Amino acid sequence: xxxxxxxxxxxxxxxxxxxxxxxxxxxxxxxxxxxxxxxxxxxxxxxxxxxxxxxxxxxxxxxxxxxxxxxxxxxxxxxxxxxxxxxxxxxxxxxxxxxxxxxxxxxxxxxxxxxxxxxxxxxxxxxxxxxxxxxxxxxxxxxxxxxxxxxxxxxxxxxxxxxxxxxxxxxxxxxxxxxxxxxxxxxxxxxxxxxxxxxxxxxxxxxxxxxxxxxxxxxxxxxxxxxxxxxxxxxxxxxxxxxxxxxxxxxxxxxxxxxxxxxxxxxxxxxxxxxxxxxxxxxxxxxxxxxxxxxxxxxxxxxxxxxxxxxxxxxxxxxxxxxxxxxxxxxxxxxxxxxxxxxxxxxxxxxxxxxxxxxxxxxxxxxxxxxxxxxxxxxxxxxxxxxxxxxxxxxxxxxxxxxxxxxxxxxxxxxxxxxxx
Numbered sequence: 463x464x465x466x467x468x469x470x471x472x473x474x475x476x477x478x479x480x481x482x483x484x485x486x487x488x489x490x491x492x493x494x495x496x497x498x499x500x501x502x503x504x505x506x507x508x509x510x511x512x513x514x515x516x517x518x519x520x521x522x523x524x525x526x527x528x529x530x531x532x533x534x535x536x537x538x539x540x541x542x543x544x545x546x547x548x549x550x551x552x553x554x555x556x557x558x559x560x561x562x563x564x565x566x567x568x569x570x571x572x573x574x575x576x577x578x579x580x581x582x583x584x585x586x587x588x589x590x591x592x593x594x595x596x597x598x599x600x601x602x603x604x605x606x607x608x609x610x611x612x613x614x615x616x617x618x619x620x621x622x623x624x625x626x627x628x629x630x631x632x633x634x635x636x637x638x639x640x641x642x643x644x645x646x647x648x649x650x651x652x653x654x655x656x657x658x659x660x661x662x663x664x665x666x667x668x669x670x671x672x673x674x675x676x677x678x679x680x681x682x683x684x685x686x687x688x689x690x691x692x693x694x695x696x697x698x699x700x701x702x703x704x705x706x707x708x709x710x711x712x713x714x715x716x717x718x719x720x721x722x723x724x725x726x727x728x729x730x731x732x733x734x735x736x737x738x739x740x741x742x743x744x745x746x747x748x749x750x751x752x753x754x755x756x757x758x759x760x761x762x763x764x765x766x767x768x769x770x771x772x773x774x775x776x777x778x779x780x781x782x783x784x785x786x787x788x789x790x791x792x793x794x795x796x797x798x799x800x801x802x803x804x805x806x807x808x809x810x811x812x813x814x815x816x817x818x819x820x821x822x823x824x825x826x827x828x829x830x831x832x833x834x835x836x837x838x839x840x841x842x843x844x845x846x847x848x849x850x851x852x853x854x855x856x857x858x859x860x861x862x863x864x865x866x867x868x869x870x871x872x873x874x875x876x877x878x879x880x881x882x883x
Contacts, residue, residue, distance in 0.1 A: 603666040606630045703865030719780040747835035767849040779855040785839035790857040811840040
């Protein structure tokens with residue numbers, strides 16, 4: 463009897479596919495220069511797109527229109543028989559929403575008929591809401607449209623106007639839909655004063671500097687329109703008012719008080735509860751944003767700090783102003799402390815610089831007038847701390863308004879006491 467041999471798989475080696483991670487890594491690691499270059503190019507391209515792309519926002523809105531009840535029974539009978547014209551309030555409201563006049567008034571009030579651009583390293587970037595200048599055009603007068611002007615600030619009172627693109631057309635208020643080409647525009651270029659009307663046959667507009675230096679003109683306009691008188695204070699008066707609110711934080715130690723505004727930075731030095739030095743520097747967040755910061759001003763500010771403080775250790779800074787308060791808020795501090803370490807300010811600055819202007823508004827929820835100036839303000843605070851060799855900054859919840867309130871309180875308290883006596 464023959465037996466059929468049986469095969470046993472015990473001695474048969476089965477190949478199993480296994481992934482050798484080490485071998486795979488070394489296989490592609492030899493291409494690391496190309497990987498690094500591609501990653502850098504990708505990140506750089508993403509940065510350029512986020513930095514220079516004009517943001518476009520999509521807005522949806524829902525409008526609920528309550529239609530009034532129908533008229534009398536007799537009116538309904540006539541209308542159903544086709545003997546009357548039905549009245550539809552919904553259609554009337556739709557017509558109002560589509561009104562050209564309302565849309566034109568809304569766009570004009572938002573100054574959408576003027577576009578502002580800022581020169582960048584790669585291209586011009588459109589800006590809105592944070593321009594340091596305000597251009598007002600008289601649309602009852604023929605105006606130049608379609609081209610582009612260049613504006614350069616010469617001083618606090620004058621600016622130079624030039625032409626970049628000459629593809630201008632003439633807008634006529636008598637026929638808004640008709641535009642003719644413009645020529646011979648060389649006479650428009652030149653130097654003008656802020657607030658001065660620039661007028662010709664085909665244009666009429668004025669440019670205002672909305673920085674702090676234009677305060678007197680703004681105060682005059684407010685008083686003329688509203689009858690409200692505004693008293694303008696200089697940097698020294700501002701520093702004195704802030705000092706009034708700071709005394710509760712000052713003791714026998716040495717302090718450097720840094721107050722960063724839009725047009726200037728105020729420095730005050732205290733020793734043994736006495737202010738020993740004070741100076742105002744024309745180096746603020748708006749000036750820095752507009753490219754008006756000067757190395758000479760920075761060197762002067764740094765030298766002022768060194769001359770009065772030397773290289774002492776244990777110097778504590780006190781920071782006031784809306785920007786340092788917002789930086790303090792972004793640091794998510796403990797409720798029991800009111801100070802920031804220098805490293806934390808640098809960390810917040812790095813975070814802010816990683817966002818675009820629009821992202822700081824939409825993601826960090828900063829106000830439009832804060833989102834652009836907070837970065838240069840943070841750099842000024844850090845520069846002052848570096849010059850003073852300081853590692854910590856106290857951020858008291860006080861400012862100019864608190865000093866004004868204290869002064870007004872003391873003034874009126876004295877009046878009340880004298881009247882009662």
